[in-house]
Amino acid sequence: MPKVPESRRIGRIAVNEVRGLLERHGHIVQEIDGVNDHGEDLHVTFVRSGQRTEDSVVMQVKGGVSTRTRRGHRVPVGDHGDNWRDGSLPVLCVVHDCERGGLFWANATRQLRRARALRKTAKSIVVSRESVLNDASLDTFVQDMRHYLAREREGVGRWADMADIEFAPDDIVKPFENEHFEPMVFWQRKGEPFATLLHHDLDWQPVPIQEDMLRFGPLFPAIGDVILNDAEAHWLSACFKASAWWRRPDPA
Numbered sequence: 001m002p003k004v005p006e007s008r009r010i011g012r013i014a015v016n017e018v019r020g021l022l023e024r025h026g027h028i029v030q031e032i033d034g035v036n037d038h039g040e041d042l043h044v045t046f047v048r049s050g051q052r053t054e055d056s057v058v059m060q061v062k063g064g065v066s067t068r069t070r071r072g073h074r075v076p077v078g079d080h081g082d083n084w085r086d087g088s089l090p091v092l093c094v095v096h097d098c099e100r101g102g103l104f105w106a107n108a109t110r111q112l113r114r115a116r117a118l119r120k121t122a123k124s125i126v127v128s129r130e131s132v133l134n135d136a137s138l139d140t141f142v143q144d145m146r147h148y149l150a151r152e153r154e155g156v157g158r159w160a161d162m163a164d165i166e167f168a169p170d171d172i173v174k175p176f177e178n179e180h181f182e183p184m185v186f187w188q189r190k191g192e193p194f195a196t197l198l199h200h201d202l203d204w205q206p207v208p209i210q211e212d213m214l215r216f217g218p219l220f221p222a223i224g225d226v227i228l229n230d231a232e233a234h235w236l237s238a239c240f241k242a243s244a245w246w247r248r249p250d251p252a
Contacts, residue, residue, distance in 0.1 A: 010063040010064040011061070011062075011063050011064075013063055013096065014061045014062060014063025014064075014094075014095075014096035015031065015041055015042065015061050015063075017063075017096050017102070017103060018042060018059065018061050018094050018096070018103060018133075019031065019042065021103065021133065021134070021135065021138065022044060022138075024135070025135075025138050025139075025142075026047045026050070027044060027045065027046055027047050027142070028044065028045040028046075028047060028052065029042055029043070029044050030042070030043040030044075030045075031043075032058075039060055039078070039080035039083060039084065039091075040058040040059065040060055040091060041059055041060055041061045042058065042059040042061060043056065043057075043058050043089075044056060044057050044058070044059060046142050046145070046146060053146065054149075055145065055146045055149045055150075056089055056149075057089055057090050057091070057092055057145060057149070058087075058089050058090070058091050058092070059091070059092045059093070059094050060075065060080075060084075060091060060092070060093050060094070060108065061094045061095075061096065062075055062093070062094070062095045062096070063095070063096040063097075064096075064097070065097065065099070067095055067127070068097060068100075071128065071129060072104060072126065072127050072128045072129040072130075072131075073095040073097065073104060073126075073127040074124035074125065074126055074127065075093040075095065075106075075108070075124060075125040075127060076123065076124050077108075077112070077122055077123055077124055077125060081112055081121070081122070084108045084109055084112055085109060085112035085113055085116065087109075090107060090108075090109040090110075090145075090148065090149070090152070091108045091109050092105055092106065092107055092108060092109075092145075093105065093106050093108045093125045093127055094133065095127050100129065101132065102132065102133070102134055103132070103133040103134065104127050104128070104129060104131050104132060104133060105127065105131050105133045105141070106125050106126060106127040106128065106131060107148070108125045109161065110161040111125050111126065112125075113158060113161035113162050114161055114162060114164050116162065117161075117162035117163065117164075117203060117204045118203055118204075119203075147169070150169075151167060154173075155175070156173040156175065156185070159173070159175055159183070159185045159198060159204075162198075162204045163185075163198045163204040163205070163206060164204075165198075165206065167187070168189065168190075170190050171187060171188065171189055171190070172186075172187070172188040172243050172246055173185060173186070173187050173188075174186040174187075174239050176232070176235045178229060178231055178232055179231070182200040182201065183200050184197065184198060184199045184200060184232065185197070185198040185199075186235075186236060186239040186243075187206075188239075188243045188246050188247065190246055190250075191246075191247070191248070191249050191250050192247060193210070193247055193249075194208045194209060194210045194247075195208075195209050195210070195239070195240070195243065195247075196208055196209065197209045197223065197226065197236075199226065202226070207224070207226065209223050209224060209226075209236075211237075211240040214233065214236055214237060214240070216230075216233055221233030223236060
């Protein structure tokens with residue numbers, strides 16, 4: 001009689017644990033069959049108050065101790081990196097480790113985008129022991145992922161991932177690409193007297209900027225110590241003018 005590999009049993013337990021948790025809370029879970037499994041196991045659509053939402057993610061599920069590290073788990077990226085980073089839906093890695101308390105998760109898309117921003121190649125996705133997925137944490141998890149997906153639809157989620165920051169719902173976020181296809185982002189929080197520049201050439205490290213720091217010559221435009229070209233400088237000037245009202249402090 002053919003022997004069923006132990007890895008299959010462990011994998012099925014893991015998938016069933018994730019599926020059971022999500023379906024217990026009313027979310028829609030579609031399992032991707034093995035023939036079409038190219039690094040994703042589950043397609044999940046979130047449900048709110050009994051109504052299907054527009055928000056979906058895919059999940060890669062791992063079980064057992066093979067991914068275990070001292071501080072959590074690492075899920076190998078393999079040849080899935082481009083798809084997990086640039087696919088149409090965010091990819092989450094979920095690990096089932098019953099000896100450590102159950103399910104743990106990480107946003108693979110976000111980690112891979114951050115690695116690219118730092119000009120690195122991520123070979124594995126880090127899953128922290130603090131990122132627990134259970135009945136108590138699921139509502140917060142869903143709320144956070146729906147906010148993440150809303151920023152994706154607005155076209156700014158990628159930049160938050162690359163800079164490893166979070167944009168608030170009422171932040172002004174304006175991306176720009178120069179003629180060399182190098183992106184940069186103008187970010188203004190409500191009531192703050194300064195904006196923040198996120199720049200490809202600065203490894204996406206946030207740089208506080210103010211309008212009076214912007215200069216146009218005589219050799220080249222710049223804002224503070226950041227050298228710009230003409231198009232970038234004029235774009236920043238327009239961003240400052242258009243967002244001046246959002247820097248005004250709230251009336252007492």
